[in-house]
Amino acid sequence: MNLAGKLAVAAVLGAACTGAQPLAAKDNPAAVAQVLELSKQAIALRSVRGEGNETPQVAALFRNALLAGGWADSDIEIVPVGDTAYLIATWAGSDPSLGPIVISAHMDVVEAKPEDWERDPFTPVVENGYLYGRGASDTKFEAVQAMVSVIELRNQGYKPKRSIVIAYSGDEETTMITAKIIAERLRNAKIVLNVDGASGTLDEQTGKPAYWSWQGAEKTYGDFKLEVTNPGGHSSTPRDENAIAQLGAALARIGAYRFTPELNDITRDYFSKAADFESDPLLAAAMRAFAKDPADKAAIAVLRGNPATIGKIGTTCVPTMVEGGHALNALPQRATGYVNCRIFPGHSKAEIIAELSGVADEPALTIAEINPEYVVEADASPYDQAFVDAATRAVRAAFGDVPVIASQASGASDSMWYRALGVPSYGASGTFTKDSDEYSHGLNERVPIGNIARSLSYYRTLLTELAAK
Numbered sequence: 001m002n003l004a005g006k007l008a009v010a011a012v013l014g015a016a017c018t019g020a021q022p023l024a025a026k027d028n029p030a031a032v033a034q035v036l037e038l039s040k041q042a043i044a045l046r047s048v049r050g051e052g053n054e055t056p057q058v059a060a061l062f063r064n065a066l067l068a069g070g071w072a073d074s075d076i077e078i079v080p081v082g083d084t085a086y087l088i089a090t091w092a093g094s095d096p097s098l099g100p101i102v103i104s105a106h107m108d109v110v111e112a113k114p115e116d117w118e119r120d121p122f123t124p125v126v127e128n129g130y131l132y133g134r135g136a137s138d139t140k141f142e143a144v145q146a147m148v149s150v151i152e153l154r155n156q157g158y159k160p161k162r163s164i165v166i167a168y169s170g171d172e173e174t175t176m177i178t179a180k181i182i183a184e185r186l187r188n189a190k191i192v193l194n195v196d197g198a199s200g201t202l203d204e205q206t207g208k209p210a211y212w213s214w215q216g217a218e219k220t221y222g223d224f225k226l227e228v229t230n231p232g233g234h235s236s237t238p239r240d241e242n243a244i245a246q247l248g249a250a251l252a253r254i255g256a257y258r259f260t261p262e263l264n265d266i267t268r269d270y271f272s273k274a275a276d277f278e279s280d281p282l283l284a285a286a287m288r289a290f291a292k293d294p295a296d297k298a299a300i301a302v303l304r305g306n307p308a309t310i311g312k313i314g315t316t317c318v319p320t321m322v323e324g325g326h327a328l329n330a331l332p333q334r335a336t337g338y339v340n341c342r343i344f345p346g347h348s349k350a351e352i353i354a355e356l357s358g359v360a361d362e363p364a365l366t367i368a369e370i371n372p373e374y375v376v377e378a379d380a381s382p383y384d385q386a387f388v389d390a391a392t393r394a395v396r397a398a399f400g401d402v403p404v405i406a407s408q409a410s411g412a413s414d415s416m417w418y419r420a421l422g423v424p425s426y427g428a429s430g431t432f433t434k435d436s437d438e439y440s441h442g443l444n445e446r447v448p449i450g451n452i453a454r455s456l457s458y459y460r461t462l463l464t465e466l467a468a469k
Contacts, residue, residue: 005156021055028152035452036131037139038065040124042140042182043133047085047108047170055170056085058107060141062147062168063087069151079181084108084170088185092156093163093467098276099190100163103150104414104425105143106172106196110134110441120445124329129447130437134439137447138440139196142429143168145452146195149430149459155342160467162190168416172196175374176414183417190386191466192425194415197440200399200432202448207434209268211277211403212395214388215427218264218416219411220343222352223370225336226250228362232326232333241364246322249339250360251319258304259315259358262344263294265383267312269406275404283309302312311410317341317356340371342410345380375412378419381426388465391428394462398454399432428462430455 038061047055059078066076066089074138076089087107090116092101101234112121113132119125121134147166169179200212228243228250261270268291275287286302290313293299303309310316317339343352353367360367362413383406392404405421406425413426434449 001055001467015338027457029088029453031148031152032452034151035145035456036449038062038144038148039131039136040069040126040133042107042144043110043124043131044122045249046122046137047084047172048111049171051083051136053083053108054264055083056080058177059085059087059168059170062090062107062166065147065151066166070154070343079178081178082180082329084178086170086182087168087214088182089164089166091150091160091164093160095161096163098189100165100186100239101160101463102167102189102192102418103146104167104169104179104182104192104196104418105139105146105196106169106414107140107143107172109138109140109179110169110173116443121445126449129448129450131449132301132410132446134307134445136196136445137431137438138445141447142195142197143433144385145430145455146193146459149456150463152456153460153463159465161469162467164463164467165189173413176412178372179414180376180417183414183421184270184416187421187423189386189423191464192415192418192423193462194413194425194427195429196344196413196427197429198396198431198433198447199427199429200402202434204330204434204436209399209402209432211405212432213270213338213405213407214391215407215415216383217264217345217419218378218411218413219311220341220347220349220377220416221375221412222341222349223354224317224339224341224356225368225370226339226356226367227334228364230332230364230440233329233331235329238332238468243332243364246362246364247322247324247335247337248266250365251322251339253359253361254317254339254356255319259302259317259344259355260293261300261313264345264380264408265293266380266406266408269383269408270312270408272378273405274402274407282293311342312408315344315347315352317352320338335360338416343377345378345408362426366462376416376420380408380417381415381419381424384424385428387424387426388458389454390450390462391463392425394458398430398458399451430458 045054125131271291280282289299325332418425
């Protein structure tokens with residue numbers, strides 16, 4: 001992009017920045033333009049698992065940007081794994097004995113069918129202050145923002161004491177194998193900053209930053225196959241044992257079951273602080289009450305009745321698929337059901353299987369996990385006050401005096417592989433979005449682009465502090 005183009009992009013971004021503060025002296029319009037241009041180039045690459053997977057090309061795009069930013073060829077690895085690849089780029093610190101600061105993200109995206117979209121998902125479009133395209137919010141844009149912030153630091157002459165490692169996986173949306181490999185290679189890391197997804201929330205009416213949340217834990221993902229088998233026979237001679245009926249009764253009991261609500265340090269912080277931003281007084285009161293006493297029955301009833309909070313108060317397991325029988329006029333020989341669980345940190349999958357078995361109360365039922373190699377159980381990262389303080393200072397220096405709240409994710413991310421190895425990993429991205437703009441994995445995925453300069457400032461401040469000691 002020529003200078004005129006960069007200035008034009010900078011002007012567009014400035015106009016799109018609803019409620020933005022004036023840019024600080026160190027803000028770099030060229031870096032803002034680079035974020036948008038690299039994001040568009042990355043979105044245009046169809047990094048979807050399977051034939052024609054262009055994740056390696058995304059890695060090559062990022063490699064070229066880092067080479068132009070001062071990295072040596074020997075400092076960057078692109079490692080093929082099946083049809084995908086992962087990238088590790090190291091900016092060596094002055095003290096190699098210290099564990100590095102790792103920036104984690106992923107380069108792959110979920111499938112998107114052009115015929116379902118208003119705009120082609122792999123043709124990036126900027127409209128009305130948003131960047132549209134598959135990967136805009138999950139998570140090519142944020143991966144680029146974090147990378148450009150590191151390039152900026154290097155160009156400004158900053159010299160880190162700890163190494164800063166950019167580690168981007170290539171299959172987070174599917175098997176997560178590359179993230180496991182990366183985590184094992186970087187198990188000496190001091191801290192991992194996972195920038196997958198937005199951490200900040202914009203006010204729905206004003207568009208200004210409302211609060212920022214760091215993610216310190218996530219529930220363990222688990223898919224389980226439940227099966228009942230019978231000898232079968234002619235439908236004209238029914239028997240008491242019927243695989244479909246037995247499975248159906250077991251799934252009904254599981255569907256009605258509620259696991260014991262619980263808290264950890266992360267969710268207690270979330271419920272006590274996020275209640276201040278809840279417009280429903282009843283829900284806000286329930287959040288505060290639950291933070292004080294996770295056995296409060298009235299609070300539990302309210303939180304379970306709200307789709308936004310039911311998954312935050314404990315393990316959830318829901319039946320998702322069923323199949324069975326082999327003929328319309330025959331007793332079923334086999335009936336199979338599938339249950340998806342999101343397991344609260346601190347509980348093993350074996351423990352949940354045992355609990356499901358007890359709830360199902362069907363001796364003929366077997367339960368087995370599907371694809372256990374794709375997920376791992378991991379405890380919450382510690383509530384690290386030094387990290388929280390550093391992140392709070394960085395957020396407020398860039399976005400103003402916004403509240404900072406801990407959070408726990410209901411789904412899995414690459415962080416689980418680090419946490420399983422005892423490496424603290426925190427969701428800590430620099431993007432703010434409205435809840436109503438959350439289209440990750442969905443149609444017309446988009447991300448607001450009005451705060452790129454402030455997001456880059458956030459990353460520079462946070463990385464400077466974390467890498468200095």
